[in-house]
Amino acid sequence: MxxxxxxxxxxxxxxxxxxxxxxxxxxxxxxxxxxxxxxxxxxxxxxxxxxxxxxxxxxxxxAMDMNEVQDFATLRALYEYAIEHYSAGESNDAAALFEVLSGLSNDEKFSNAIKLHWMAAQEKISFDDFLDRIADIEATQRAGTFYISEFKQEAQKLLDNMKDKGGKA
Incomplete structure (x- = not known):
């Protein structure tokens, strides 16, 4: 065969x-x-x-459990789907997907990271700007996560901005 x-x-x-x-x-x-x-x-x-x-x-x-292999793989697939939308400039669709994802896992680090993705997409920050200004790709690679998990100082400004608008940051 x-x-x-x-x-x-x-x-x-x-x-x-x-x-x-x-x-x-x-x-x-x-x-x-x-x-x-x-x-x-x-x-x-x-x-x-x-x-x-x-x-x-x-x-x-x-809630999905990051320690359960199928839940982990499911979260990864859904995250990749949301990122696909975000990188294609479909920020409304990406924001909706990130919103669902942020409440789907029992892993607080994952949920908090996805909330930043959600806020950036909601604020119509382009994916390239998100990668350049908000995400810390090198630190994420060192962390070894399948999702962008580390962020630059600019991320705090995004959180503060959402709080000022009365958002759910």
Whole structure:
């Protein structure tokens, strides 16, 4: 059996099992093996599974647990989806997604970081400006998180500005 066929079988099994974490484990292999169109389908499947888990979580009135592998992978997929919107200039959609994400996890550090994303998108700060002025990419890389978790001093100004406007900072 070819490597390509084996990989497709592994991906299909993970999809059938609703196993987002396994799909992320197979991500590099998918990048090395598939063309752009197939990769888009791969990520669309991850997103579909994440949206199903989001719906289920909301219906159960529970918070996602960063220590539970499927919840972690779901939060990552939803975060990447929100970032995709933000980087495409769709700040209203991104803000709505970040708002939901900020209340979805039991991890306070994640929730607080996502609130800053939400506020920046709400304030129509471009994604590039967010990366340049607010996010601390080097510190985030050192922290090893899948999300932008470290911020520059400018972030405090954003928080203060939202508080002054009577926002939920």
């Amino acid at each position: 070819s490597k390509d066929k084996k990989l497709k079988e592994k991906i299909l099994k993970a999809q059938q099992d609703g196993d987002i974490a396994s799909l992320y484990v197979l991500e590099q292999q998918a990048h090395d093996t598939f063309d752009e169109e197939t990769l888009q389908s791969f990520y669309a499947n991850i997103l579909d599974l994440a949206l199903e888990r989001l719906t289920q979580t909301l219906e159960e009135h529970r």
